[in-house]
Amino acid sequence: MKKKGFVLMMCLFLVGNAAFLSACETEAQRVSYNLSQEADNFNVVRQLTVINCLEGDTLFQMTGKMSIKADTNDNQLEIIVENEDGSYKKHFVGLSDNVTYVVEDLDVNHIEKYKYTLNYNPKMWIPFEVETID
Template sequence: MKKIIVVIAAMVIMATVFVGCQTESQKVSYNLSQEADNFNVIRQLTVINCIEGDVLFQMTGKMSITADAADNQLEVIVEDENGYYQKHFVGLSDNVTYVVEQLGIKNVSKYKYTLNYNPKMWIPVDVKTID
């Protein structure tokens, strides 16, 4: 029993040490990424042909962007003004690159965070009591 307590205490100490090792910029970067992935930030995605210098594609809005290295593409999920979502794929190649810009200022804290739950994912439960 004492060994289990010692192991648990060691794990808690290690977790605390690793959390404390983050720099301020890492915390802010994480929080900004979370805000964007929760569709709270307006971004602009620009896809550029590096050989010709032409803009191939541009999209602006509340979007979550994931670089899929295995398929060599960007997966872009966009929220429209009605709260509906669309998923787009942008293929990348040796001569195509992209830039993602955050438009406007988002005030995030290195200390605060928000938990977002999807209410559609909750399983409804009926509680019955005996009188």
């Protein structure tokens, strides 16, 4: 009988601890996790803006349903988009001390799941001339 009482008490203790530990998670943490999962499953329209902090210029923007991961080891963003045929494309954005980015979740219903846009700032391209040898 003592053994059954001990087992029952241990079960109640474990259930109580599980309830206590799960209560430590805030609502904001749950919402943040859920939003990240939705974005990683290509269900959220996002806009990525990459900014040159020295000049204050936007280098480019990318808009669509995408998963974005900051790779701090390689100092870059890894962006994955899903194509209509089920294939995926991966884009990399190199970051530096003077380049930063902003990611916004947009509430847009008219974006197609398999379309994304990538807009470059034309002022950021370095012009060059091609010389031909006669």
